[in-house]
Amino acid sequence: MTLEELKPEIKLIVTxxxxSTDKRLLKICKILEANIDYYNWVGFYFKNGDKDELKLSSYVGEPxxxxIIPFGKGICGQVALSNQNFVVSDVNTQDNYIACSITVKAEIVIPIFVNGENVGQIDIDSNTLNPFTEVDERFxxxxxxxxxxxxxITYQF
Structure with missing residues (x-):
């Protein structure tokens, strides 16, 4: 499936x-990881209550x-503060990178906003160098x- 062909599937899962929210998020993780060959780890992190940290929710890939990721630490922690997409074509070039696996070569993190507030993010690791394009970002x-x-979604974590 192409990214465009996955959009109706994502809409259907959300509805x-x-x-449960967890099961819907896990279904989204599974469909992305199964259909996009360079998405090797797909997961969601959400703000952990009133703490300045992220808590892992549903994911697929290596454990x-x-x-728990403090705000500012790693790519996910930086996105929690910046409210901006973060695409890393080569994780070895990042000083503030948290290595989850030695096989990971690239990462993309996109924030989730509810009523203008950054409540979480989708985090995708790839075992391929420089796989993510603007098409991935928009998708x-x-x-x-x-x-x-x-x-x-904001009351789950």
């Missing part, structure tokens, strides 16, 4: 109110020890806008 922004529509 499945009979599923990670990074279930993942779409995914994040859809995720933001889940009614209780």
């Amino acid at each position: 499945q109110e009979n599923l 990670t020890n990074h279930t 993942l922004e779409f995914v994040c806008k859809q995720v933001a529509k889940i009614n209780d």
Whole structure:
């Protein structure tokens, strides 16, 4: 499936109110990882209550020890502060990178906004150098806008 062909699938998952938020997020992770060959780890992090840290939610890929990430630390922590997309074509060029696996070569993190507030993010690791394009950024922004529509997304974490 192309990124465009995945959009209706993402919309459908988000509207499945009979599923918990966690299950919907996991379905999104699975569909992205299964259909985009350079998406090797796909997960969601959300602000952990009133703390200045992110908490790992649903994900697919290798297990990670990074279930809590302080704001400012790593790519995810930087996005929590900057409210901006962050595309890293080669993780070895980043001083403030948290290595989850030695196989990871690149990362993209896109924030999720609800009512103008950065509540979380989608984080994707790739085992390929420089795989992410502007098309990935726009697609993942779409995914994040859809995720933001889940009614209780900000109350889960």
